[in-house]
Amino acid sequence: MPTYKKNKKSILSSIDVLPTGQEDTWLYTDIVKEHFFHPKNLIMDANKIKNYDGVGMIGSPACGDMMKMWIWVNKKTDRIRKLKWQTFGCASAIGATSMLSVMATEKGGMKIDQALKIQAQDITNRLGGLPIRKIHCSVLGDKALRSAINNYFLRSDQKQRIVEESARLIDKVSGVSDHDIEEAVLEGATTLEAVQKKTKVGIGNPIVIPEVEQLIRFYKEKYFG
Amino acid sequence: MPRKNIYLDYAATTPVDPVVLRAMAPYWSDKFGNPSSLYSLGLMAKQAVENARTDLAQILNCQAEEIIFTSGGTESIALAIKGLTYNFLTEKNKPHLIISAIEHHAVLHTAEHLAKQGFTVSIVPVDDDGIIMEPLLNRAIRPNTMLVSIMTANNEIGTLQPIQKIGANLTRVNMARQKSGLNKIYFHTDACQAAGALPLDVQKMHVDLLTINGSKIYGPKGVGLLYARRGTPLAPLIDGGGQEKNLRSGTENVPGIIGLAAALKLAQKNREKENRRLIILRDWLIKSILKKIPKTILNGHAEKRLPNNINISILDIEGEALLLYLDEVGVQASTGSACTSTTLEPSHVIRALGRPYEAAHGSLRFTLGKYTTKKDLEYLMTKLPDIVDYLRKGSPVRVDMASLEKSIRLAPKKIINLPC
Numbered sequence: 001m002p003t004y005k006k007n008k009k010s011i012l013s014s015i016d017v018l019p020t021g022q023e024d025t026w027l028y029t030d031i032v033k034e035h036f037f038h039p040k041n042l043i044m045d046a047n048k049i050k051n052y053d054g055v056g057m058i059g060s061p062a063c064g065d066m067m068k069m070w071i072w073v074n075k076k077t078d079r080i081r082k083l084k085w086q087t088f089g090c091a092s093a094i095g096a097t098s099m100l101s102v103m104a105t106e107k108g109g110m111k112i113d114q115a116l117k118i119q120a121q122d123i124t125n126r127l128g129g130l131p132i133r134k135i136h137c138s139v140l141g142d143k144a145l146r147s148a149i150n151n152y153f154l155r156s157d158q159k160q161r162i163v164e165e166s167a168r169l170i171d172k173v174s175g176v177s178d179h180d181i182e183e184a185v186l187e188g189a190t191t192l193e194a195v196q197k198k199t200k201v202g203i204g205n206p207i208v209i210p211e212v213e214q215l216i217r218f219y220k221e222k223y224f225g
Numbered sequence: 226m227p228r229k230n231i232y233l234d235y236a237a238t239t240p241v242d243p244v245v246l247r248a249m250a251p252y253w254s255d256k257f258g259n260p261s262s263l264y265s266l267g268l269m270a271k272q273a274v275e276n277a278r279t280d281l282a283q284i285l286n287c288q289a290e291e292i293i294f295t296s297g298g299t300e301s302i303a304l305a306i307k308g309l310t311y312n313f314l315t316e317k318n319k320p321h322l323i324i325s326a327i328e329h330h331a332v333l334h335t336a337e338h339l340a341k342q343g344f345t346v347s348i349v350p351v352d353d354d355g356i357i358m359e360p361l362l363n364r365a366i367r368p369n370t371m372l373v374s375i376m377t378a379n380n381e382i383g384t385l386q387p388i389q390k391i392g393a394n395l396t397r398v399n400m401a402r403q404k405s406g407l408n409k410i411y412f413h414t415d416a417c418q419a420a421g422a423l424p425l426d427v428q429k430m431h432v433d434l435l436t437i438n439g440s441k442i443y444g445p446k447g448v449g450l451l452y453a454r455r456g457t458p459l460a461p462l463i464d465g466g467g468q469e470k471n472l473r474s475g476t477e478n479v480p481g482i483i484g485l486a487a488a489l490k491l492a493q494k495n496r497e498k499e500n501r502r503l504i505i506l507r508d509w510l511i512k513s514i515l516k517k518i519p520k521t522i523l524n525g526h527a528e529k530r531l532p533n534n535i536n537i538s539i540l541d542i543e544g545e546a547l548l549l550y551l552d553e554v555g556v557q558a559s560t561g562s563a564c565t566s567t568t569l570e571p572s573h574v575i576r577a578l579g580r581p582y583e584a585a586h587g588s589l590r591f592t593l594g595k596y597t598t599k600k601d602l603e604y605l606m607t608k609l610p611d612i613v614d615y616l617r618k619g620s621p622v623r624v625d626m627a628s629l630e631k632s633i634r635l636a637p638k639k640i641i642n643l644p645c
Binding site: 036037039043044045057061062064067087090092094203 | 290292350541542543544545546549553562563570571581582583586615618621622624
């Protein structure tokens with residue numbers, strides 16, 4: 001009599017067509033939940049904030065996510081001493097910003113040059129992953145941080161250090177750049193609808209859609225001929 | 226303290242009523258026959274299906290043979306819209322359809338699909354309260370219009386549409402069209418959300434096609450019906466053994482059909498009494514939220530709405546976050562925020578009310594049901610204001626209510642034609 005386990009295995013191995021889309025769920029990891037229900041470095045009263053060194057903001061309520069970030073910098077060590085933030089957005093937006101704030105301030109604070117290099121993917125990895133649909137649209141923390149750091153450079157007379165986003169911002173409302181659209185196309189989103197699913201570009205700001213469509217065509221030809 | 230579990234999402238789906246479950250019970254393993262079989266076990270199943278059909282026909286005030294059983298609301302809608310219109314699509318003839326801007330995706334996406342197939346579609350706007358703008362509906366009618374589909378009650382905001390009036394008007398329009406040799410305009414209504422709360426007399430409603438499903442009325446999932454007035458030319462979407470007068474092949478879902486009939490009978494029997502109870506609860510909750518939580522707006526008409534529906538936009542915060550915090554305290558609700566939709570577009574229904582994106586992202590829907598008590602809602606109100614306050618404090622957004630109200634007033638209301 002074969003055991004149940006053996007049976008199960010043989011059934012599984014006989015399936016040659018696996019359902020797709022299984023990896024894309026709405027379920028959040030425990031780390032995301034922890035940061036969503038107990039956000040770190042969230043500031044509840046923005047009026048109380050003072051003497052910060054830089055402030056940045058990205059997104060808009062129209063596109064569903066918006067965040068504001070304040071940083072305090074240790075000028076001697078060029079490290080982020082403190083970071084506070086506020087977010088309008090869903091669980092992944094709140095969780096991702098909270099995680100970013102931890103990454104930037106842990107172990108004595110991150111070097112500014114290092115902080116400028118944080119990517120959405122790094123935050124997602126630390127969260128143990130996010131629902132695929134959510135990655136591009138809700139992880140805006142890295143952008144908000146770069147904007148706050150640039151603001152710090154501006155205020156502290158270090159204009160030469162200001163980093164222009166190498167990518168060009170296409171949709172100011174959703175904070176989506178040409179680079180984001182390129183990534184989305186590379187991941188297989190070759191129609192406007194598909195790119196919007198990944199990035200939210202143009203949602204709440206339809207005026208940019210013609211340019212987005214042009215970029216999709218451009219990257220499609222570049223990568224897929 | 227044990228974890229609370231307060232289900233306030235009855236518009237999503239309802240639990241099967243024990244009475245319904247009992248009615249279905251014999252048809253799984255005992256009376257399991259195929260209604261198409263000629264021996265007694267088959268005939269028994271056939272008889273049960275036909276009894277269910279007769280019972281349902283009585284509620285709808287129609288003939289039993291005008292009822293087609295399907296797998297649910299979405300399939301009934303597909304059969305009504307595609308089954309009717311595909312009959313008439315030729316090289317020369319590109320029929321025209323009219324729907325409202327707040328139809329369920331089952332109607333909206335079907336219409337959008339047809340617009341890609343050569344049909345033309347007009348989407349008629351609703352007013353700030355979510356009621357269809359009848360003058361624009363009349364203006365949308367064209368010589369080649371062949372179907373109007375307007376839902377009886379909306380699933381998100383609960384608004385009730387003047388179906389009787391629209392139906393009566395279309396009857397008059399059709400009489401005039403007949404004289405001038407134009408085709409009849411058929412009228413379909415999606416009554417899935419309305420079935421438990423409103424009378425469903427298809428004669429009074431003047432509809433040719435009407436959709437109902439089981440899972441919204443304490444019946445089973447996976448079963449629905451389409452009422453199709455005699456003489457309505459439908460083509461099947463599913464071919465096969467010729468069941469359901471050859472309009473919907475496939476062995477009948479016998480327990481499901483029995484359950485659907487039992488559920489609708491029960492719902493209609495208790496309808497008026499239950500409506501009175503729910504309206505009191507509904508209005509209490511609406512009033513409490515609007516009073517206790519600043520910067521909130523009701524979505525949908527205050528009175529012309531389903532007795533169990535509350536939909537409110539809570540400004541400056543996002544619906545999914547709110548929903549998950551509510552779930553943490555044991556309350557289950559729903560939102561029109563983009564973050565819970567697969568397309569990342571916020572609710573088209575809230576947007577159709579002229580509400581801007583930020584109001585749609587912050588919309589919250591509570592739908593009450595037969596197990597909802599005043600205590601449940603009081604408990605909700607002990608939690609909701611604090612959660613909103615917490616999320617608002619952590620949000621950088623401060624929507625200006627005056628400019629929000631202005632943008633609602635000034636939102637353009639016009640017919641959208643597809644393909645555009």
